[in-house]
Amino acid sequence: MKLVPDTSVIVDGRFLEFLQSEEVEEIIIPEAIISEVEHQANRGMSIGFSALSDLKKIREVCEQRGINLVFCGSRPEEWQIRRAREGEIDNIIRECASQSGATLVTGDSVQRHIAEIKGIPVIYLEQKKIVKMRIEDFFTSETMSVHIKADVGAFAKRGKPGEFKLVRIRESISPEEVEEIAYDIVERARRDERSFIEMDMKGATVVQLREYRIAITRAPFSDAMEITAVRPIVKLALEDYNISEKLRRRIEERAEGILVSGSPGAGKSTFVQAIAEYYASLNKIVKTMEKPRDLILKDEITQYTALEGSMEKTGDILLLVRPDYTIFDEMRTTSDFKVFTDLRLAGVGMVGVVHATRAIDALQRFIGRVELGVIPQIVDTIIHIEKGSIAQVLTLRYTVKVPSGMHEEDLARPVIEVRDIEEEKLLYEVYSFGEQIVVVPVKEEEKGIYKLAARGIEEEMRKLFPGLRVKARVVSDNRAKIYVPSPAISSVIGKRGKRIADIEELLGISLDVEPLGSERASVxxxxxxxxxxxxxxxxxxxxxxxxxxxxxxxxxxxxxxxxxxxxxxxxxxxxxxxxxxxxxxxxxxxxxxxxxx
Structure with a gap:
């Protein structure tokens, strides 16, 4: 029996296993397969190295069993390589089988049907299951991530988000072992309907293997072969977070532009999973945008990745689908923020995940990418996660006012107020200052209205006491301090405090009188x-x-x-x-x- 295998059964070892149980006279390898595998390996793609390994093993089997191994055809032209996805390479392989009078062996159902239509004998190999050294073997119930590097060893982060420790779990691991683990990861990702090869570039491969997000790197991108695998160890519902009733109502009724921020490993993804499933429980249509797709969600929630490598194209599809809410996991590039903006302005509720060490830093990621006046329409709530818990929640409001610390009325301008949701305390103001957009922390004692009130108190005191040197500082909504020269204190207070009481009634605020000069100690x-x-x-x-x-x-x-x-x-x-x-x-x-x- 003459056999012509195609790429699909070589890269995952199915053809090699098939040879062990069949009587074969001749194996014909199309040059198109050699060219395709060589191209993938030269680009540093894991799938190319897997195929090279299996081709070498096929030759070894042929030599051991006396099977004739020949090559047919010529290397494909450049235009055929460019159109490989449209089936040009598959067509070359079918032609090789037809001209050689051989049987085509494939694991690709489309290839199988085309061969049958053309009358080419074909053997279809179902997906096989293999048991090898696997990445899962390095995980325990408390392991968040595993880090394997050739000739260095294997390490694991164990604990929970924000509270973990790094432990060595293998003293040394050979390059061959690392290659074997990578080979197994790529094979299973190709076969498993719930797994994906998200990216395969020169020196780097990103795989979503069920719940495991795996990055495989090799030279020249990294100095040695390395595998990093991350797995969520906690799945929580929104009820498991210590959220206030005010925040719950905002998430359910008002918030439609949410940013979830936090440092790597803080628990951002775990929290957005809880939000996504909470919205789904309210009978809302929920979708996700992820690259890679690593959120663990109910089947009712469809998870999208970058369409043809582009999140902009994914956004175009979502504008047609029109979900109630979209979870955008890990926004990094300017194009990501623009997609988030377009979807939000189109009326889609958005929850975006960003890396940030402070809640306000998440807002700053939009500055310079989006016009200042549009930001409050895009983002209304920022939820900052630390150590797996909600550390701070900020809300945004757009207004026109004189920024805190400025005094002149003609300095009024559009200002974004950033407040703490629970205390409704003003924490930051965002506004244009010259050609710059600035994010200014606001302290209660430095609020602009307090300074304006202090100026009013000073003017009134000078009217009551002509020539008096006076300095005022408002410390709260109903209390201020006035500083006058020490000899004038008794005159300002008056007999039995009657004069200061009259001034307090006139001004509508309680006053403390202190010596001029002591105000420097209080600032x-x-x-x-x-x-x-x-x-x-x-x-x-x-x-x-x-x-x-x-x-x-x-x-x-x-x-x-x-x-x-x-x-x-x-x-x-x-x-x-x-x-x-x-x-x-x-x-x-x-x-x-x-x-x-």
Whole structure:
């Protein structure tokens, strides 16, 4: 019997196993198969190396059993390689079988039917099951991920999201063993209907093998062959999270643009799985966009990946499908954020997953990619996950106002307010400042309205006490401190406190009277790092004060006022008056610090 195998039965070992039980006179290998396998191996694709390994084993069997091994045909043309997906290579293999009077052996059902239509004898091999050293053997019930590297060994992360430890589970592992494990992974992913080869590029292969997300790397991409496998060990429902009734109502009724943020391994994917299944339980149509598809979800939730390698094309399909909610797992590139934006503006409820160490950092991923005024229409809720739990929830609101810390009415502009959902406390403001979009932390004592109120109190005090030096600071909605020269305190308070009581009634706020000068002890003092350069001095203040106006102090005396750069530092030329003041203070050994204005 003459046999012509095609690529489908070579790459997964089915043809090799078939040879063990059949009497074969001659095996004919089309040059098209050799060309295809060589091309895949040269690109560093795992499937190519698997096929090379099996071709060598086929030759060994032929030599042992005296089977004639020949090659037929010629290498395919470039246009045939480009159209391999349309069946050009398969057609070359069928022609080889037909011209040789041999039987075609295939595991591809389409190839089988075409051969039968053309009258070519064909043997169809069902998918086979093999038992080898498998990636699952390295996992225990508490193992989150396994990291295998040739000649180094195998390590496992054990524990739960945010609380795990890295342990060595194999002292050494040979390149051959690693290759065998990779071979098994790729084979099973090709056969299993619930597994996928998500990406196969030169030096890197990404596989979703059931619940295992696996990355296989080899030279030249990595210095040695390596396998990293990740598996979710916890599956929770939304009820398992300690969420408030306010957050639950928001997720169910109002939130339609949710960002779930957290550092790698914090438990983001586990949480979005819970949200996806919660929405499905409310009779909503839920889809996912994942690359790779590694969320473990009910069968009712369809999981999409990048269509022809493009999430934009997946988004186009979803615009036609129009689900109620879409889970976009792991947004990284600008195109991902644009797809999220397009779907959200089209009316689809979106839940996006992003890597971020703070909740506000997730919002910053949109800045520069999307117009500022559109962001609140896209994102209304940010849920930050740490150690498998909800650490912070922020909400967004768009308004027009004078940003906190500014005083002039004509400085009003569109501002995105970022608030804590539980306390409704204003934490950040996002607005345009010159040509930049800035994210400014807001402290309660520095709120713009407080500063405006303090100015009003100072004006009223000067009307009541002409010529009085006075400084006011509002510390809460119903209390303020006023600072006057020590000799004037008794006059301001009055006999038995009657005058200050009248002033409090007039202003509608409780007042504490303190000596002028003591207000410096109650404001934030930030010591700075001084960096000396050839012609300049750089004072490192911190990015949290970027674009803020501060007073620079040396010990107890103020040197000057200045605005901090967007990078969080103050640059001074040594030859300027301010530079000389700092130089002199440093020469005297005085401590340099700043106080926000």
């Amino acid at each position: 934030e003092r930030i010591e700075v790092e001084v960096e000396m350069k050839k012609k300049t001095i750089r004072l490192h203040v911190g990015e949290h004060l970027a674009h803020s106006k501060v007073s620079v102090f040396a010990d107890t005396h103020r040197l000057f006022d200045v605005t901090v750069s967007r990078e969080g530092y103050i640059n001074l030329r040594k030859s300027t008056a301010n530079g000389k003041k700092v130089m002199e203070a440093l020469r005297k050994g005085e401590i340099i610090y700043v106080v926000p204005l």
